[in-house]
Amino acid sequence: xxxxxxxxxxxxxxxxxxxxxxxxxxxxxxxxxxxxxxxxxxxxxxxxxxxxxxxxxxxxxxxxxxxxxxxxxxxxxxxxxxxxxxxxxxxxxxxxxxxxxxxxxxxxxxxxxxxxxxxxxxxxxxxxxxxxxxxxxxxxxxxxxxxxxxxxxxxxxxxxxxxxxxxxxxxxxxxxxxxxxxxxxxxxxxxxxxxxxxxxxxxxxxxxxxxxxxxxxxxxxxxxxxxxxxxxxxxxxxxxxxxxxxxxxxxxxxxxxxxxxxxxxxxxxxxxxxxxxxxxxxxxxxxxxxxxxxxxxxxxxxxxxxxxxxxxxxxxxxxxxxxxxxxxxxxxxxxxxxxxxxxxxxxxxxxxxxxxxxxxxxxxxxxxxxxxxxxxxxxxxxxxxxxxxxxxxxxxxxxxxxxxxxxxxxxxxxxxxxxxxxxxxxxxxxxxxxxxxxxxxxxxxxxxxxxxxxxxxxxxxxxxxxxxxxxxxxxxxxxxxxxxxxxxxxxxxxxxxxxxxxxx
Ligand code: NAP
Ligand code: MG
Numbered sequence: 001x002x003x004x005x006x007x008x009x010x011x012x013x014x015x016x017x018x019x020x021x022x023x024x025x026x027x028x029x030x031x032x033x034x035x036x037x038x039x040x041x042x043x044x045x046x047x048x049x050x051x052x053x054x055x056x057x058x059x060x061x062x063x064x065x066x067x068x069x070x071x072x073x074x075x076x077x078x079x080x081x082x083x084x085x086x087x088x089x090x091x092x093x094x095x096x097x098x099x100x101x102x103x104x105x106x107x108x109x110x111x112x113x114x115x116x117x118x119x120x121x122x123x124x125x126x127x128x129x130x131x132x133x134x135x136x137x138x139x140x141x142x143x144x145x146x147x148x149x150x151x152x153x154x155x156x157x158x159x160x161x162x163x164x165x166x167x168x169x170x171x172x173x174x175x176x177x178x179x180x181x182x183x184x185x186x187x188x189x190x191x192x193x194x195x196x197x198x199x200x201x202x203x204x205x206x207x208x209x210x211x212x213x214x215x216x217x218x219x220x221x222x223x224x225x226x227x228x229x230x231x232x233x234x235x236x237x238x239x240x241x242x243x244x245x246x247x248x249x250x251x252x253x254x255x256x257x258x259x260x261x262x263x264x265x266x267x268x269x270x271x272x273x274x275x276x277x278x279x280x281x282x283x284x285x286x287x288x289x290x291x292x293x294x295x296x297x298x299x300x301x302x303x304x305x306x307x308x309x310x311x312x313x314x315x316x317x318x319x320x321x322x323x324x325x326x327x328x329x330x331x332x333x334x335x336x337x338x339x340x341x342x343x344x345x346x347x348x349x350x351x352x353x354x355x356x357x358x359x360x361x362x363x364x365x366x367x368x369x370x371x372x373x374x375x376x377x378x379x380x381x382x383x384x385x386x387x388x389x390x391x392x393x394x395x396x397x398x399x400x401x402x403x404x405x406x407x408x409x410x411x412x413x414x415x416x417x418x419x420x421x422x423x424x425x426x427x428x429x430x431x432x433x434x435x436x437x438x439x440x441x442x443x444x445x446x447x448x449x450x451x452x453x454x455x456x457x458x459x460x461x462x463x464x465x466x467x468x469x470x471x472x473x474x475x476x477x478x479x480x481x482x483x484x485x486x487x488x489x490x491x492x493x494x495x496x497x498x499x500x501x502x503x504x
Contacts (some may be wrong), residue, residue, distance in 0.1 A: 007104055007122045007342075015118055015340040018108055024054045025206035028063070028226050031070045032219025037063045042199060042227065047115040047348040047355075047384045048339055056202055059227040064194075064235035067223040071165045071192035072241050074220030081162055081190035085141040092137030092184055095215035096130050099208060103130075106176065109204040111339040114172050115347040115384070116302065118340055129180040132482065135466035136184035139484070155498040160491035162190035163243035167236040167267075169229070169257070170205075171249040172198035172350050173305040173406075178248045178272075179205050181470065181481035186246070186490045187221060194223040194242070196233045198249075200351055202226045229253065238264045244489060248272040248307075251430075251475045270479025270489045272307065272471055274404040275432030277453065278425040279310035279461060280415075283319045285437035286459055292326035295410075298435070298461045300331055300388050303349055304358075304408035307476075308433035308455070308462050312394075312401060313412045314424050320414050324392060327410070328374050331388040348384035349407060355384040358407030362389050365400045365409075375409070396424050404430070418443065426452045431473035435461045454480065 009015055026041070027034035037057035044054040059067075075081050080088065099106065107121035116125065146158040166186040170179045179195060186193045197205045202224065209224045225232050233253075237245055237260035244267050247257055251273040261267045279298055285291045298310030315323050339347035349355040356379075363377035375389025388408040394400045400411045415421040425434060434453035436444055448456040454472040457463055464470060464482070471480025479489050 007107070007118070009104055009118070010342055012338065012341040015108065015111075015342070018104055019112075019340065022105055022108055024109065024112070024203055025210065026054045026056050027206075028057045028059060028067070029206055029209040029222070029224040030063075030067045031223070032213050035063075037227070044113065044200065044203070045351065046112050047350055047352075048112060049383070053112050054203060056226050059225045059232045061231065061235045063227075064225055064232055064239065067194050067225045068165055068167075068236070068239050068241050070220040071194050071223050074218060075162070075164050075192045079218040080187070080192065080221040083190075085143070085188075088188060088190065089137045089140040091216045092133050092140070092188060095212050095217065096133040096137060098211040098215050099126070099130050099133070102207070102211060106204050106207060108340075109207060110175060110201075111347070113201045113203045114175065114350040115339045117342075117344040117347045119342050119344070120302065125174055125177050129176040132177070132180045132466050133184040136188040140188040143484070143487075153500055153503045155500055157496040157498070159494050159496065160189070160487075161494055163490060163492055164191060165242050166191045166193045166490055167239065167242040167245045168193055168195045169233045169236065169245070169247045169249065170195065170197050172201040173302060173307070175201035176204050176208065179208075181248070181486070182246045183222065185481070185486045187217070189487055189490045191243075191490050192221050192223070194225060194236060196225050196227075196229070196236050199226075199228055234260060237261060237269075240265045242267060245269045246479070246481075246489060248481075250274055251477075254477060268489065271477035272481060273430075273432075273475060273477040274406075275307045275309065275430045275472065275476050276312055276402065276404050276428050277308055277310050277430070277433035277435075278312045278314045278428070278451075279435045280314040280421050280425060280437065280447070281316065281319070281323060282436070282438040282440070282443070283316050284439045286439045288319065288323060289326055291437045291459075292323055293330045294461045296327045296330035296388075299410045300334060300346060300408040303346055303386065304388075305350060305354075305406050306462075309406070310433070310435060310461055311405065311409065311411060312424075312428075313410055314415055314421055315412060316421075317414045317416050320392075320412070324373065324390065324412055328390060331374060331390070331408075334388065336385050336387065346385075346408070349386055352384060354406070355379070355386060358386050358405055358409065361399075361403065361405045361407070362409060365391050368398060368400070370394055370398070370400055396427050402428065418447070422447060422450050426450075429475040432476035433457065433462065
């Protein structure tokens with residue numbers, strides 16, 4: 001077994017020292033250079049301490065058009081799209097190495113922009129982001145087209161071709177990982193990509209884009225346009241030269257993007273949206289304490305700002321009290337504090353408005369008469385922190401069971417039969433993640449077939465790697481990221497049918 005790499009920065013002082021000598025990127029990245037977008041800016045307020053850490057370029061519709069045209073030009077020139085797949089793979093691998101070499105700096109930027117604890121950024125977010133780039137870099141020259149065995153007198157070829165310019169719109173909760181679920185797959189297949197990161201979190205991605213140039217990615221192949229979703233995101237989604245749009249974010253915005261696509265060039269839109277994932281625990285779970293520890297993690301990791309959060313704990317009535325007590329114990333073990341402190345396991349919420357929304361949802365739950373066994377609806381006065389909250393006896397039809405809160409708020413629901421567990425699990429507009437804890441193999445298979453979700457984890461939560469698709473069903477979206485299937489949305493199928501004269 002290899003020992004996992006860790007940052008050499010082990011104290012708050014180490015990270016503060018890095019902060020003191022780090023320049024935060026503020027301009028957009030267009031055609032391989034920094035771009036001020038006409039000098040308009042938006043302040044980026046760090047959730048860490050409420051200070052403005054950057055004044056980030058704020059693009060308008062013309063800036064988006066310029067970035068898309070540059071991306072299209074690069075595509076047509078063939079400086080990226082016509083490289084040998086292996087050469088594209090080598091650039092992606094070099095990029096992964098450079099990101100790895102700058103992991104401290106990138107973890108710092110994640111902590112500043114959205115409050116992610118440096119250790120979580122370093123060990124989880126960046127590890128996944130870098131591994132995804134490597135995986136696609138290694139895959140790209142090992143893909144095959146198809147030649148179906150048709151008729152004797154003909155040769156059929158089914159080939160996959162890049163689309164041109166891919167538009168990507170990403171959220172703030174995993175600024176690097178979720179962008180890298182899209183960018184390397186789109187680049188590997190020869191496309192140019194224009195990314196619009198969330199307003200709160202452009203910093204890590206801008207620095208990553210700068211490093212892509214050092215890795216040898218030609219100007220225009222990766223453009224980062226910054227600014228508001230309603231202007232920049234909408235302009236990208238409506239642009240006639242954007243061939244496809246890939247989105248991760250809320251269901252509400254996802255629906256708008258489908259409309260923009262319909263109003264412009266009918267581009268395909270793939271959507272990774274919200275969730276309200278059920279975590280179902282049977283009394284025969286192989287290790288109930290481990291299940292409880294993971295259940296606590298599933299709702300509090302990244303301060304609960306996780307699309308796959310296990311926000312509905314669906315637990316058998318016989319073990320409910322004991323299990324919830326164990327979950328609470330694990331939640332209490334969190335070290336809540338400064339994201340620059342390596343000891344911190346839970347940072348602030350990403351911005352003040354979101355903190356207010358999460359606290360308001362706790363307040364609504366209490367007002368509805370639901371029992372709260374941990375947490376409170378009081379705003380903390382030491383920052384944008386929200387301590388984990390746990391509601392029990394949650395009505396499956398109530399707001400607490402249906403609405404995605406996107407914070408560390410757990411709704412506990414109880415069942416007695418397997419049928420009831422499935423009914424509760426599927427009683428949701430969403431269908432992203434789900435988990436089943438049981439030692440009964442047949443039960444695990446029975447349930448996994450019937451659960452309406454893109455991902456089912458058995459005796460674990462939120463597991464996976466680059467080889468398996470990540471995506472949802474129902475209002476959680478369609479068109480998964482990761483794996484070889486993640487490439488499909490960035491290519492179009494072409495059939496070539498060749499008549500072979502004289503063959504029989
Ligand atoms: P969001 O409000 O939908 O924003 C996502 C992105 O869309 C941001 O870049 C945003 O820009 C942009 N945007 C907003 N309005 C737009 C418009 N009218 N046209 C085009 N783009 C627009 O989501 P969020 O608040 O950042 O993230 C939380 C949501 O993301 C949750 O629902 C969560 O479940 C979901 N999520 C899903 C997954 C998944 O893989 N399924 C992963 C993570 C998060 P601005 O920042 O400028 O508003
Ligand atoms: Mg938003």
